[in-house]
Amino acid sequence: MYDVIIIGAGPAGMTAALYASRSNLSVLMIERGAPGGQMNNTAEVENYPGFDSIMGPELSQKMFENVEKFGTENAYGIVQEIKDHGDYKEVLTEDKSYQAKTIIVATGCVHRKLGVAGEEQFAGRGVSYCAVCDGAFFRNKRLLVVGGGDSAxxxxxxxxxxxxxxVIVHRRDELRAQKxxxxRAFANEKISFIWDSVVEEIVGNDMVVTGAKIRNVKTDEVHEEPANGLFIYVGLxxxxxxxxxxxITNEAGWIxxxxxxxxxxxxxxxxxxxxEKGLRQITTAVGxxxxxGQQVYKYIEDNK
Structure with a gap:
């Protein structure tokens, strides 16, 4: 029986683990992948206090090392369900059951898929959702990036x-990213834009992506844009x-x-x-x- 089980080891989960374990609570953190969550898929982090710039995977490692110092236990697992038994909670993974007095859900989110033909077929063969993970495989290649927000x-x-x-493909006539x-993008001579357009289909040969069929949302005109890879950032x-x-979730799935x-x-x-919130950043997750981490301590103290 743990005092708290934290599901997810991104910046939110690791910070909660740090605060709870420093309060002398027994803490288990369950993660389905590498600690850090979306930070591991982020190139340079430039808006985290204390660092002019730091690579996402490096920040993940620093946070995890800090958490380990205070005795948080770590387990790999894909959580299937949580159950409320009143005075204790149960977390079921694919092969184990864990019990705790409290649970903190910190599972995060993933990049939304386009849902077009060719996306699944060419996943890992030219279609990617992570520039940090796959960018080096595309040296001297022509790439399409779909989206217009900060991440894209x-x-x-x-x-x-x-x-x-x-080439950035965006469904509107202006970007949504911070100014x-x-x-920086407009000043980069390697970046160009296709405005008012969406990807209708990802095309390729038997092995890899060769381009995408792109439709202009104002004229309905479709053309095939050649590319060696396609990176997708269209929401979460x-x-x-x-x-x-x-x-505990709403109709859209947010908690x-x-x-x-x-x-x-x-x-x-x-x-x-x-x-369910407006701003999804490392800083808000940490806060x-x-x-x-403090609230679970108070809850346990109040229910002794």
Whole structure:
């Protein structure tokens, strides 16, 4: 029986683990991949206090090393369900069951897929959702980046380190990214734009991507744009499927909480990118992790 089980080891989960373990609580952190979550897929982090610039995987490692110092236990597992038994909670993975007095959900979210023909077929063969992971495979190649928000434009800039040309395909006639990021993209001679357009199909030969069919949303005109790879950044989907039967998610799948990170189930908290909120950043995840780590301590003390 742990004091708290934290599901997810991104910046939110690791911060919650740090605060809870420093309060002398027994903490188990369950993660389905490498600690760091989306930070591992981020090139340069330039808006985290204390660093002018730091690579996402490096920041992940620093956070994890800090958490380990205070005795947090770590386990690999893919959570299937949580159960509320009143005075204790149960977390079921694919092959194990864990019990705790409290649960903190910090599962985050993933990049939304386009849902077009060829996307699944060419996944890992030219279609990617992670410039940091796959950018080096496209040296001197022509790439398409789909999207117009911060992630899309930042990753397009990162890809110019390797690619000969990067073309941003955006469904609107202006970007949604922060102004400072837009300015960098417009000033980069390797980056060009296809405005008011969406990808209708990803095409290729038996082995790899060779391009994409692109439709102009204003004229309905379709043309095939040649490319050696396609990077997709068109929004996010919450990783909350295991919790939908517990009643803590809304219709879109996001978890709703109060300002103290409490869900509708007493003793169950949610933090980070899986929450229903406006700003999904490392800084907000860390702040929420600190709040939840302190709240579980108070909850346990109040229910002794």
């Amino acid at each position: 434009v930042e990753e397009a800039i990162y890809l110019t380190r390797f690619a000969s040309e990067v 400072i990021i837009q300015d 989907e919450p990783l909350t499927e295991p919790f939908k039967n517990s009643g 709703e909480t109060d300002h103290e990170m409490r869900t509708s189930i007493p003793g169950v908290y949610a933090i980070g990118d899986a929450r 929420e992790g600190g709040i939840a």
